[in-house]
Amino acid sequence: MLATDDPLILDLVEWVARGERSHADLMESWRTSCPRLTVWEDAIEHGYLARQGGLIAVTAKGWALLKTSGRRVA
Incomplete structure (x- = not known):
């Protein structure tokens, strides 16, 4: 899974999840x-x-990452 020193990757995945890019x-x-x-x-x-x-x-792996990180994306 994502290393604790990769918050920018999590931010990018969340940004993409919020709308078509x-x-x-x-x-x-x-x-x-x-x-x-x-x-x-x-x-x-x-x-x-x-x-x-x-x-x-x-x-699917990206959605799982968001879910396990506690980030909510509608």
Whole structure:
């Protein structure tokens, strides 16, 4: 599951869960110039998010992460 030092991944998954997001929207909102900050790549690698066509979706594993973290997304 998610390490305790990865709160940004949890924030990203929650952000995607709150509304339909395109890949372009995600890249614009979560862009960084820091090569050590790989939130998007880590969320994909861990299986929390996936590309579906032109949209980004929360996976079953991502929904489970939100549930176990106590975050509520309607």
